[in-house]
Amino acid sequence: MNRRQQRTYIILRTIYFIARYWQWSYRLLILYLLLSLIAPPSPRTIMDTPQIVETTKPHLCVHTRVIDEVFEFNIQRTFQMVREMGASTIVEFFPWAYFENSPSNVDWSRADMIIRHAQTQGLTVIARMGFVPEWARPAEAGEFTTLNELPEDSYDEFANFVAAFAARYAGTVEHLIIWNEPNLALEWGYHPPDPAAYTELLKVVYPVVKQANPDVMILAGALAPTLEPVDSPHGMNDLFYLEAMYQAGASAYFDALAVHTYGLTFPADDDPAPDKLNFRRVELLHELILRYDSADKPVYITESGWNDHPRWTKAVRPSQRIQYTLDALDWVANEWSWAKTMCLWAFRYPRYTYSYPDNFMLVGVGFERTPIYVALQAYARDIIPEGNLWLPPPAVSSTR
């Protein structure tokens, strides 16, 4: 047979088989349909009935990271576990870049879904605003910019987005954090931190947002606690930065100061000092408020906590993490009347880093409770824990 004959033969054989066994074809089709009926359905998320947070510690708050979570049911589970732990407030990131892919083309569906789930669980949302869409950070050919690059020309667009957010969620989201850790180069588009430029940003954002929603509270700062030297390319000391903000006229353009404070290896009551990073560093920032601003201006601790990774140089043991965290919450309630929340970083990441940042989490990626979660739940809801979390060390231990 030549090639043409071969081809003709194959086509004829195929037609023959279809004609000969066509009844099997529809039988297979019916079998497929039956199997698809008994196959498990893809996961769906059914909205809970509205819940109330049961807590004796209303200042307990957590920073969630659900914006990068793929599945809606994981977002719901996150907020359920936050409520069950006894935290009544969350900080969540709403990146401009995720919502406004092109100018004036905003897709709110994801933000709507997140806020709806938070509301259903009875949680108050503090929204952190940042991340610049590509169209708002034009770069020259060959130049790479990060999501934290906000050119001065785009301050207006950013303000418009924040104002639109404030208007859309008026009555639901009452606190907005303008930018994150602008005193770090990495959070400021890899440019040297510039308190005057950040103050300019506040001056542009504040009136526009207030016009859109007069009741919303503008939180500024959210400065990273750092002791970077004056000429460091990586960041600016948070105390210097806040002072410079005030000197640039920031006072009238924010309603409260957002603060990040980490205990690192120190206990919660460790005395503050300008050359030390510890939990009570907040007091030094508050002294600046008293010096330059209204004594009534509140502080929201929007990131805090301790890390219990076994090898990170700035971590403590899990039992110390529990003790220090609970002590810190008591300290906020008893000593700092001006502090409104203490939000712990971070409730859960969508995936493990398999490095020390994982040990900031309160629950595992698979929603496994960590010791700190169990302890916080007992603390906030006056629950007596069921026995010890872990066994005592073996009789002859290598680690003390």
Add this chain to the structure above:
Amino acid sequence: MVAPTRRILYALILLTIAGIGVWLVISQLEPPPTMTERAFPYGEIRIGVDASFPPFAVDDGTTVYGIDIDLGNAIGAYYGVPVRFINIGYDALYDVLTTDKADIVISALLINPLRTQEVRYTRHYFDNGLVLVSPNEQPFTSMAALSGQRLSIEFGSPADAEARYWLRRITAFNLLPYELPNYALDAVRMGDADAALVDATTYFLYQREQPDWQVRYHHVTNSFYAIATRIDRLDTWQLVEDALWIFAADGTLEKILRKWL
């Protein structure tokens, strides 16, 4: 009319002038950059590292040291290019690549598929996955063999999550939670547990402290640490990748790991 001999003479003169001109132009041109120069265009290898994570990288205030530091120095020595470490926080590791503040990142960095649109990873140089550690006399080579046994873990760790996952799959084993992963290993050493599930680094460091302890380990999960370069820096990636393969073949990598683990 010009005589033929003259014509030839003029042609030779013109050719000579043209030749000299071409030679002068060529001599002014710089030679094309070598691959090493293209890979490290700043005349040094700028390495981003978070030096707070022993034994990979630690900054004691005067110097930085660890596996990642030795690896970076070895790459620099191999290509004869000086090395400069940029010590930054974990959150900034990818941004220093994106913004061209560093050529490569060596920082116990897990290969993350979600980052592969912006960075290119090399082959891995260490697997810090979870390992099942059990005594030589009664070794366990897989989690499936643990039914009815005692498994020690660090409470709330990825090992805890992995163990609970296996509890849903096989006949139950007794899960023994401890505060620290070293306690979980102590439990096996003291006979309080039949096996422990910990990350590979924890196990290797513990074994250094207890060199006479006869145990076996088997990987249950993989967590590959690799070096990252920016996605468009193909030459950089290629040279670092080549160096890692050579270090794996000639024993350099093993030597560095053995020094610290």
